[in-house]
Amino acid sequence: METGQFLQYLVTGVTMGSIYALVGLGFTIIFSVTGIINFAQGEFVMLGGMLSFILFDSFGLPMGLTVVLSIAAAALLGILLYLLGIRSARKASPVSLIVITIGASIFVRGVAAEIWTKDPVRPPYFTGSESLSWAGAYIQPQVLWIIGTALVAMIVLHVFFSYTTLGKALRACAISRQAAGLVGIDARAMALIAFGLAAGLGAIGGVVMAPHTTVSYESGVMLGLKGFVAAAIGGFKSHTTAFFGGLLVGIIEALTVAINWGPFRSEYADAVALIALLVILVIRSRSLSAGERAS
Amino acid sequence: MRKWFSLLLVVVILAAAIPLMGCGSEKEAYKVGAIFAQTGTNSSLGTPEAQTVEMMVQRINDAGGIDGHKLEVIVYDTKSLSDECVILTNRLIDQDGVLAIIGPSSTGESLAIKGIVDAAEVPLVSCAAGAQIVTEAPTKWVFKTPQSDVLAVQEMYKYMKSKGWTQIAILTDSGGYGKGGKAALESEAATYGMNIIAKETFDPAGTDMTAQLTNIKNTGAQAFVCWTTSQGAAVVAKNRADLNMTMPLVCSHGVANTTFITNSGAAANGVVFPAGKLLVADQLDDTDPQKDVLLTYKEDFEEAYPGKTADTFGGHAYDALNMVVEALDEVGADKAKIRDYIESEITDWAGTGGIFNITPTDHMGLTEGCFIMVEVVNGEWTWLKTS
């Protein structure tokens, strides 16, 4: 395999991986702060993409504005989900809360299908559609947007969590809700922010992804699944691991198609990525617990 | 307490009596069942099918019904699940007492209910693609309207052979439609001198097929076939342009949908595929027996659903219901007679899918000639008239 070809596969992998990474970040943020697995996370990505198309196509708004509005709307919906769905369920166990998010994801999918459209849609490219050539591989400008946005998001989040008061408060909640409460952090406000942040992140992913891949009411399902895997690699606690986990899922998928030998072929790409990561997970946790037993 | 009870009694009696009051003068409605996958994986098939049926019922009843009988079509959503399909079929037969059933949308669902309609002796006109629906037993009560994949493949291969493309690659989706297409592509290859040098697959809901296309690009094939519906095909077309591929792309009849062009943009140009004549209805010769049916369907559908274009899947439902309605008109409310009518009287019958000739041994009734080749030129469907 020549460099150009290999590079092409890598680009494919990193492109989709960036989206999975953003979704995984969303899962991780919500889980670490509230202990809930938000099954509607994939739907926020879908909403970002679809809203940006609807605002552009039906209302004729310029793309820059549609992007901002879509992300804001999704973040608001995330907050709404928290207020109406989670906060009002008083003595619910985490599992019940998960089912509430499942209900929310079904609801959102249904609304998108019935109120908007069942057909896939595609908003216009941000900066044009001519592929750029690089070392034998062809890269779409939109792909650069996708990868770039994911990287920027990761960096911004890192700075946010490490250096800002709010970010540190969120991290405190993630470590221990009780202890955070003792130092005056309002866990419920933090949860609200977590939901809004995760939804916004998902929508950002959706907005940059949609011009490249098209988006439909069902797009959120597979993306949510892959993002879930990414987040799980990070134990639902570590943002950086979730991010790189997402990239890894995308790369493994692309390489599986590329290898095209034995079980490593396009038909089995989803399963292979998942198994590979499960194996990594088991190995990692064994070494972790071995370390704990040793110390 | 007691006076409330008597008031309630009066209300109940009145409520029960009202429906009985208008009944004497009307003829009994003809009940037909329709089960489509309006949600779930096959919703791109089921939605236009359901819409077509509803549009037809409206028109037929506005024009006075079938021989004075009102047409009532009960439409259910199978959610693309075979067990739902089974429950709904039983419901249509036992609870709703339908005379015939049209649908379901997919091969899997159709196979699941064949045994039931056969045992209950209710005619079924399926809108699903799989040939085995009418070739594997039991078939006595089962018919279908969509053209078989093999017919599409034959048309595609004829075209590709005429272009001198014999070293080809195929890219099919991993769902039932793609699997069926792959089987047909493989079985017909030798007859047309096609050498399939690479086979790739992808998830029909996939969002990025550049990896598969990179594989294909590097095989040096002369052309490649993509077998999926318009959603995946748009992504494939776009990815092909992204990779600066010049390899010609031939798609299956599943892309005959305007969303393919809208979502692929400029990348759709140059794509060739076989289509039912619906796509070029107004370009047909006036002597073409299908022209009337196609134009009528297209106009009626687009009038009922402004902003939407009539597509082949809706057309399958159109043909199916028309067959049943014609049978009802001729033989009345008798399931066995309806079945017999469809089997013997649907000859040289112009539908949206082609000219049907249903016989006791062929419950689909379409042969070569129901497809034409179409190319996308400047965002428009253009008929490629070969010979």
Added chain:
Amino acid sequence: MRFGVRALYQNKWAILAFAAMLALLIVVPLSPVLDKYTMLLTFIAINAMVTLGLCLLMGYTGQVSLGQTAFYGIGAYISAILSKTYGVNPWLAMLIAAAAAGLFAYLIGFPIFRLRGNYLAMATLGLVLVVYTLFRELGSLTGGPDGMSGIPHLSIGGLHFNTPATRYFLVWSFCLAALVLSQNIIRSRTGRALRAIHGSEAAAQSVGIDLSRYKVKIFVLSAVYASIAGSLFVHTLRFVNPQPFGFLASVMIVTMAVVGGLASIWGALFGTAVVRILSNEVLLRFGSLDIIVYGLILMVVMIFVPQGLFVGLRDTFQRWRLKRARQEAPT
């Protein structure tokens, strides 16, 4: 207060409820008015067996399993392939399938439950995706995405289960047997250990209970239930395709379990029935808006009755009884 087999004798309300349910079940396929619900109830019974396993698993291990349909599918396909393609006796095929499912569960559960942390979700997610992909891809064996039909029906001697009514009674016998069996397990030594774990893992460990051993046991049991349900499914439908065994279907089982109430055996049946009846009877009226309404109802139910409908109803009923008892008691 539980509705266990022994408890039945002590609790007249439980006996009444159980008897009423049995009466209704027997009447449905025989009454000309109600027999149209036979198929629906048949599928409810089949699904309930899968949900039951999940309820026990999630209730007693506290972990989420996203792959129950994988075992459901394994049971279904092994039964289908062995009985149709290889002409194996369907009952034997069912047994083989159950053994296979149980073995898989053991192989997966053994390493997973030993690890600290919630890895069951990931492992079962991986399992269901892999199994679904295999069902779809191994076409020559499984019939691929369009599946295979012509699967034989079950029979015992001269009694053939090939009509809706006979299949209904067969399936419900299995379902009720599973429910009662589960009750007895909960009352047994294993059950006591499980309940101890449910109460407090730390406390259970301190009295020497090996957590992972019991968790694996219940995982295997849930897999066997699901597998048998899968076998019954294909012999009822006489057709199989990969569609009911994917990730989304698994999520639906989780929903049914939680709606009914976790760690509650009759809750599993109740939750399955509610969700199924909702989507098959109630939501038909809404046409294509049924998905929207379904999602809404799911959210509303879980917000107001997060412990599960059955558990919620049972607790409310208990409170009412206590209140009445207090009112009637002197002083």
